[in-house]
Amino acid sequence: MKADEIVKILKESEASFWRITDTRTRGWEFYFIRHSLDQNRSKDIENITVTVFVKSEDGKGMGSATAEMGPDESEEYVRLTVKDLIFQAGLVTDDYYELKSPEDIPAPGDEDIDINKISSDFINTMKDIPETEVTFMNSYEIFVNSVVRRIITSTGIDVTEKYPVSLLETVVNAKDKDHEIEFYKLYDSGTCGKKELQSDILKTFKYGPDRLKATKLPNLGKMDVVFSSEDALRIYEFFKDGLDTSFKYMKYSSFEKGKDIAPESTGDKVTLKTLRYLEGSSQNRITDSEGSLIKDEVLMEAGVPEAFHGATKFSYYMGEKNTFIIGNYEVSGGSYTGQQLLKGPVLECVFFSDFQVDTLTGDLFGEIRLAYLHNEDGTVKSVTGGSISGNVKELMNDMKMSTERVRYDNALIPEYTRLAGVTVTGAE
Amino acid sequence: MKVPFSEYLTALAPAVKEVINDLASDHDYVSALATDSKGLVIRIGSRSRSISNKTMTTERGVVFRVCKDKKYAEYAVNTADWSDTKQIIKNIRDELNAQDKLLKETKTVIYETGALDDEKREFFGQRDAEILPEKADVRALTEKLIAVSNKGMKAGPDVIECIARGQSTHISKMFLTPESDLRQSYVYSEGMVAAVVSRDGRIREDYKSFSGLCGPELFDEMEGSVEKVVSDAEELLDAESIEPGEYEIVTSPEVTGLIAHEAFGHGVEMDMFVKHRALGAEYINKRVASDQVTMHEGANCAEDVTSYFFDDEGVPAGDVTEIDKGILRSGICDALAAKRLGVKPTGNGKRENFSHKVYTRMTNTVFDSGEYTKEEMISSIKYGYLLEGMQSGMEDPKHWGIQCIIQKGREIKDGKLTGRVVSPVIMTGYVPDLLGNITMCSKDREIFGSGGCGKGHKEWVKVADGGPYLKTKARLG
Numbered sequence: 045m046k047a048d049e050i051v052k053i054l055k056e057s058e059a060s061f062w063r064i065t066d067t068r069t070r071g072w073e074f075y076f077i078r079h080s081l082d083q084n085r086s087k088d089i090e091n092i093t094v095t096v097f098v099k100s101e102d103g104k105g106m107g108s109a110t111a112e113m114g115p116d117e118s119e120e121y122v123r124l125t126v127k128d129l130i131f132q133a134g135l136v137t138d139d140y141y142e143l144k145s146p147e148d149i150p151a152p153g154d155e156d157i158d159i160n161k162i163s164s165d166f167i168n169t170m171k172d173i174p175e176t177e178v179t180f181m182n183s184y185e186i187f188v189n190s191v192v193r194r195i196i197t198s199t200g201i202d203v204t205e206k207y208p209v210s211l212l213e214t215v216v217n218a219k220d221k222d223h224e225i226e227f228y229k230l231y232d233s234g235t236c237g238k239k240e241l242q243s244d245i246l247k248t249f250k251y252g253p254d255r256l257k258a259t260k261l262p263n264l265g266k267m268d269v270v271f272s273s274e275d276a277l278r279i280y281e282f283f284k285d286g287l288d289t290s291f292k293y294m295k296y297s298s299f300e301k302g303k304d305i306a307p308e309s310t311g312d313k314v315t316l317k318t319l320r321y322l323e324g325s326s327q328n329r330i331t332d333s334e335g336s337l338i339k340d341e342v343l344m345e346a347g348v349p350e351a352f353h354g355a356t357k358f359s360y361y362m363g364e365k366n367t368f369i370i371g372n373y374e375v376s377g378g379s380y381t382g383q384q385l386l387k388g389p390v391l392e393c394v395f396f397s398d399f400q401v402d403t404l405t406g407d408l409f410g411e412i413r414l415a416y417l418h419n420e421d422g423t424v425k426s427v428t429g430g431s432i433s434g435n436v437k438e439l440m441n442d443m444k445m446s447t448e449r450v451r452y453d454n455a456l457i458p459e460y461t462r463l464a465g466v467t468v469t470g471a472e
Numbered sequence: 473m474k475v476p477f478s479e480y481l482t483a484l485a486p487a488v489k490e491v492i493n494d495l496a497s498d499h500d501y502v503s504a505l506a507t508d509s510k511g512l513v514i515r516i517g518s519r520s521r522s523i524s525n526k527t528m529t530t531e532r533g534v535v536f537r538v539c540k541d542k543k544y545a546e547y548a549v550n551t552a553d554w555s556d557t558k559q560i561i562k563n564i565r566d567e568l569n570a571q572d573k574l575l576k577e578t579k580t581v582i583y584e585t586g587a588l589d590d591e592k593r594e595f596f597g598q599r600d601a602e603i604l605p606e607k608a609d610v611r612a613l614t615e616k617l618i619a620v621s622n623k624g625m626k627a628g629p630d631v632i633e634c635i636a637r638g639q640s641t642h643i644s645k646m647f648l649t650p651e652s653d654l655r656q657s658y659v660y661s662e663g664m665v666a667a668v669v670s671r672d673g674r675i676r677e678d679y680k681s682f683s684g685l686c687g688p689e690l691f692d693e694m695e696g697s698v699e700k701v702v703s704d705a706e707e708l709l710d711a712e713s714i715e716p717g718e719y720e721i722v723t724s725p726e727v728t729g730l731i732a733h734e735a736f737g738h739g740v741e742m743d744m745f746v747k748h749r750a751l752g753a754e755y756i757n758k759r760v761a762s763d764q765v766t767m768h769e770g771a772n773c774a775e776d777v778t779s780y781f782f783d784d785e786g787v788p789a790g791d792v793t794e795i796d797k798g799i800l801r802s803g804i805c806d807a808l809a810a811k812r813l814g815v816k817p818t819g820n821g822k823r824e825n826f827s828h829k830v831y832t833r834m835t836n837t838v839f840d841s842g843e844y845t846k847e848e849m850i851s852s853i854k855y856g857y858l859l860e861g862m863q864s865g866m867e868d869p870k871h872w873g874i875q876c877i878i879q880k881g882r883e884i885k886d887g888k889l890t891g892r893v894v895s896p897v898i899m900t901g902y903v904p905d906l907l908g909n910i911t912m913c914s915k916d917r918e919i920f921g922s923g924g925c926g927k928g929h930k931e932w933v934k935v936a937d938g939g940p941y942l943k944t945k946a947r948l949g
Contacts, residue, residue, distance in 0.1 A: 068551070072571060075829065077747050080583035081575060083544040083808075086567040087827045089533065090551045093526075109523040114532040114550045125525075128610075135614045136514075136521035160574055167578045183747045213928060215749065217870070226749060226870040230929050263716065294519060295632045298673060357520075397875040398866035402896075404668070405675055409949075411875035411900045413868065429873070431898045431949045433713075437673075469716035469949025471900070 045115070045122050047092060051196060053119070054094070057126050059133075060106070061097035061143050063197045063334065066090070071189040072163045078181065079171060090115040096126065097143065098133035105137035108357075141360035146200045147337040152330050157190035157208045165236035166212060173245055179218045179252035182226060187211040195335035203335055208234045209326050214245060218252025225255050227395060227413070229274075232326045232453040240324065240451075251394060254426040255414045261430035263470035269432055270385055270392040270418075271461045274452045275399040275410065279461060280375050282436045283314050285403035287343045289354030289362040296404050299349045305440070306347055311464075312378035312445045313347030319372040319456075327371035327454035336368035374456035378445025382460040385446055388418035391468060393432065406437035408466075429471025439463040474598040477657040478508035478644035480532070487554040488534060488648055494561045496650045500587035501539035503649045505784050507826045508532045512605035512688065513639040516617040518625050523610065527641045528924055529934060533826040536564060542584035544808065545571065548827040585812055588785075592651045597781035599658035603687035605640035613638060613688055620665060620695050627702035630669040630709060634702070638663045638691040647786035654786050660777040660934070661690040662922045665697050667705040676708035676895075678861065678879060681922030683936065685775045704861075707880070711895035714881060716949040720856035721899075722849045722941055725918035727859045727878055729937035732837045733925065734865040734874050735903045736760070736767055736794050737937065740803030741820075741832040741869075746812050750869040752803060760800045761907030766840040767795040767939075769804050771819060774836035776936035777921035784830055785821035792818050798907075806832040824931045831927050839939025842913025849912045849943045850884055857881035857948065858889065859897060872903040881948065898949045906946055914941035 047066040054062045068090045075082040095110040109132035111125050166186040173181060187210060194204040212231040217224055227248050231241060271279065286305070291297040299305055306313065320338045321328050332338055334356050343351050352364045359367045386392060392415060393399075399410030410432060417425045442465065445458035488504050495502045511527035533550035547564045554560070575582075617636040624634025640661040647654040663682035668675065680697045684690045723731065736752070744750035752760075761767075771779050771789030782788050785807040792802050805813065806821030809832055822833035850858060861879025868874070876899040883892040921936030 073829070074571075074575075077583050080581045081543070082583050083546065083829070084568075084571045084575065085546040085548065085829060086571060087548040088551050088563070088567075089548065089827050107521070110526065111524070112526045112530065116532075116550070116552075116554070132523040132610055132614075135611055136516070136523055138520055160570065164574055164578060167574070167580065171578070182749060211930075213930070215747070217748075224748075224870060226868075228928055290520075294517075294668075295670065296668070296675060397868060397873060398864065400864065400877065402863075404677060407896050409877055409896065409898045411866070411873060411898070413873070429900070430947075431875070431900045433896075433898055433949050467713070467716060467949065469898070469900070469947065471947065 045117055045119060047194060047196060050092065050094060050122055053122055053126055054198070057130060059096040059126070059130055060099040061198045063095045063143065063195065065093045065333065066194045068192045069189050070159065071187065072159045074163065074167060074186040076184050078183065094126070094129065096129035096133050098130055099140065100137050104140050106140045107133040107135065107137040109133040109136070139361060141357045143197055143199045144201065144334065144336050144356055149203055149337055150330055152205045154206065157206060159188045159190050162188045162208060162210060162235050165238060169236055169238045169241055173242060178220065179216065179249040182215040182217040184215065185213040195331065197335055201335040203331050205329055205331065207328060210235060212241065216245065216248045216252065218256055220256050227251060233324055234326050234328060237324045251414050255428055258414060258426040258428040260471040261412055261415065261427040262472050264391065264468040266465045267468055268390040268462055268464045269466040270390050272392055272459065273394050275393065275396055276457055276461045277452055277455055278399055278401040279436060280455065280457050282401050282403045282406060283316055283344060284370060284373060287316065287349060287352050289352045289358035289364055289367065292352055293358045293361050301349050304347050305349065309347065309441045311443045314344055315342070315346055315376035316344040317342045317374050318353060318370050319374055322372035322451065322454060322456060324451060325372050325454040329371055332369040332371065334369065338368050338371055372454045375458060377447040377449050377458050380444050380446055382446045382448050385444055385460040385462045386418050388420045388422065390418045390462065392416040392418060401436055406435045408436055409433045431469045432466050433469070434463070434466045439466065473600065475601050475604065475642065475657045475659050477598065477655055480508045481506050481644055481646045484554060485646060485648065487557050490557045491536065491560055492648055492650060495536065495538055495564065499538040499540045501590065503537045503647065503786065504534055505826060506534040506646045507644065509641055509643045510606045511639065511641040512608060514614050514617050515635065515637045516614070516621045517633055517635045518621055519633070523614070527639050528932060529641050529643065529825070531825040535826045539587045542586060543582045544585060546829070585808065588807055588811060590649045590651045593654065594652065595654040595782065597656040599685060601659040601687035602689045604659060605642050605688060608688050613691055616691055620698055623695065623698045624665065624667055624702055627699050628669065628706050630671045630706050631667055631702055632670045633668040635666045636694060638688060640688040647782060652786060654782050656781040658685065658780065659687045660685050661688055662777065663691055663694045664922060665694050665701045667702045669705045669709055671709045674709055676705055678705035678708060681920060683777050683921030685777065685779050707893055708895050711880060711893040714894040714897055714948055718945060718947050720853045721946050722853065722858045722943050724858070724860045724941060725938050726862050726920055727876065728839055728939040728942050729920050730862040730865045730876050731906065732767060732839050732939055733834065733935065733937040734867040734876065735907060737769065737834045737837040738867040739869045739872065739903065740794055742803040742805035742813060743809040743832040744869055745803065746809050751872050752800060752869065755800045758800060759798050760904050761795055761798040762910045763798045764842060764910045764913050765795050765798050765907055766793065767838065768792065768840065769794050769834060769837045771835040774838055774919050774936060776836055776919050777934045778835045778936055783819045783821045784823045785817070787817045787819045787821060790819040804832055806830050822933050824933055828931060831931060833927070833933050834925060834935045836919060837935065837937040838919060839913065839942065841915055841917045841940045844912045844914050846914050846941045849914060849941055850889065851887035852912065852943065853884045853887060856884045858884055863896065874903050874906065875900050899946050900949065901947050906944060909945040910942050912943035916940060
């Protein structure tokens with residue numbers, strides 16, 4: 045059934061409120077082994093998600109249930125599903141909240157998204173990567189999607205947006221006579237940003253010979269660590285999640301409006317702002333996944349929360365009724381240059397197996413695939429193996445950020461982030 | 473009862489076959505995978521609850537795979553009007569021709585691969601389940617999970633949230649070629665009880681997961697675990713940081729499973745052999761572990777969330793002995809990678825869903841049991857840790873590095889647990905060292921299927937892994 049036909053069924057139903065998200069994705073994919081085509085794929089997919097909200101009899105509670113369905117479900121199936129959803133929503137009643145009403149939404153762009161052209165740009169970009177005998181592309185996968193998303197709600201929201209979403213997976217290898225290593229990376233974007241992509245892949249190429257000659261990371265105890273790659277995003281996500289109304293409502297976040305999150309801090313303090321548009325991002329939308337208008341808004345200024353963001357339900361509970369789910373965001377630069385932050389002794393981590401920050405507990409950890417040990421005398425040595433660990437809640441008290449910034453898909457963050465007193469476990 | 477096969481797919485089969493037969497007129501190989509899988513998810517917290525029909529593997533759609541002139545291509549669709557197969561055929565041809573045009577314009581070289589075999593085969597497989605997710609008594613299941621969550625909230629002074637989540641998926645898949653018609657249906661379910669605790673600004677979380685090749689009847693097992701989950705979480709509030717170093721360790725079955733998955737799960741996925749991304753290719757029939765170690769992989773080697781009859785390429789489920797008494801014997805392989813390598817596929821070709829590509833993927837990855845008890849293993853350690861609970865893992869198949877994030881370590885001193893707990897624990901090292909140092913395996917074993925597995929950082933599929941308690945040495949930080 046088409047979304048408009050489902051709307052009719054919902055209007056006739058006993059649902060208190062409802063929301064439909066209809067997403068149509070046309071995609072092209074190209075998979076390469078070295079530079080030879082493994083296979084090509086095409087897809088035409090539509091997913092319709094229906095959420096039904098049921099207000100409790102006393103008006104103090106609200107429950108919701110959600111069903112995803114394909115576009116070829118019969119009218120009978122949809123009617124039965126809606127009936128089931130109304131029953132199920134009544135079983136899971138939470139505190140009452142209200143859905144958003146339509147806002148003054150700017151007209152979305154209606155330009156056609158040419159997946160042929162974007163695919164061509166990616167293929168040619170990858171063919172133009174200058175390889176060497178030591179460092180080369182092992183394989184890569186290109187995903188290009190044109191997405192049309194329509195959100196309709198019982199409260200009057202009806203917004204359709206069209207946007208490109210692309211993904212490039214790369215595996216860069218480097219080898220000498222003794223062994224061979226690889227670097228795995230994913231690049232999310234809207235369209236193909238050739239210059240940025242090639243620049244980042246060539247940066248990875250530079251890491252190849254360094255990892256081949258890297259020695260095992262020694263036991264260093266606690267020391268300063270600089271994050272100068274996409275892994276730094278994980279650190280800033282701790283602050284972003286702490287500003288999420290669901291985290292606040294669930295008592296997972298101790299952030300409070302107007303209260304410095306790290307009053308003892310001797311380093312730079314985080315200023316975090318949401319952005320509706322960020323050049324090159326895969327998340328450029330006018331509205332979030334619930335149809336709420338995305339705005340440019342400062343959430344945290346110099347370590348002091350000013351506003352929380354998040355889904356309608358939790359934002360209503362927390363009294364943040366005009367907010368939305370974050371797409372793009374930026375973190376202001378700090379007060380140091382990158383060069384200052386790399387002054388030794390410091391361990392600059394550029395590649396992890398899988399660097400993670402648990403935004404609930406603040407724990408951070410990651411096995412190092414390549415790091416540079418900057419010594420006090422200015423010498424630099426490449427190291428591999430071992431791991432780092434610590435807790436952002438403690439480490440943010442001495443966090444320094446560079447004035448230079450860099451974009452990773454939907455986030456613009458300081459290019460260099462330095463944390464003091466991180467535990468470094470060696471591999472020797 | 474036998475799990476019923478999708479009526480939707482049964483009705484769709486003639487139209488899909490019509491498309492296949494048309495494409496077969498000018499292609500060297502054609503197949504289609506059609507899916508229709510329904511689910512139920514109930515998530516109960518003290519402050520937020522929800523019900524949904526979407527699990528990780530619910531889907532409905534068809535993907536066609538074709539090979540022509542040694543080049544493979546696919547077209548995935550769920551928007552088609554199946555009463556108009558001529559239009560569907562036209563759409564497929566138009567799309568793939570447009571892609572071919574682009575490939576010519578960009579002078580793209582093809583990785584040539586011969587056509588897959590298409591033998592005459594018919595199969596219809598159904599597993600058993602007591603309850604189907606789409607027919608379940610949702611009220612009774614919800615009340616059951618509310619009782620679990622409520623019990624958890626009262627189980628300790630520091631609990632700020634107790635989440636009970638149950639989910640179940642009814643899988644129906646149909647694999648068709650000009651010569652074969654394979655159909656299967658089964659139900660798998662998962663559950664989780666998680667407790668979040670907080671004291672003096674410190675927050676910790678612990679959980680226990682459940683999984684099985686069965687219906688939502690699995691949710692009955694959850695209530696009995698609540699007190700232990702809460703006490704385990706509260707224990708973490710007092711946990712200390714570990715002093716980095718190399719230690720003797722005993723891994724619990726959950727951590728053993730994580731090691732199996734990361735070490736010689738990803739490390740022997742043979743599509744990585746095709747790309748020369750796996751060191752394992754050079755170690756077939758060579759020692760990679762101690763003689764205590766035997767490891768199996770396959771949908772047939774255990775009954776859990778991914779124990780299907782055939783994979784997403786129509787290859788029957790297998791049971792591969794990957795490591796036999798420390799010697800690496802075999803990897804696992806999807807059909808296309810097998811064709812390229814000149815070996816037989818092992819039934820490990822899996823897609824995230826119908827709209828995603830097939831890769832070589834794990835199913836059940838399990839260490840064999842040994843001859844010791846857990847107590848004997850602990851008592852053999854002078855100083856070390858019993859490692860429990862897994863958070864995540866990552867492998868480096870080209871260099872055999874491994875990263876395992878583990879929930880906690882229980883200190884062992886002079887063969888006894890001291891009661892001291894460290895958390896979290898990051899275990900890193902070189903896989904042959906980690907497996908080469910295994911000196912004891914316990915008699916019992918457990919398998920866990922509540923998690924998902926990515927290829928790199930995408931393409932999420934269901935997997936299960938596990939094994940016995942293992943004693944080895946590892947670097948912890």
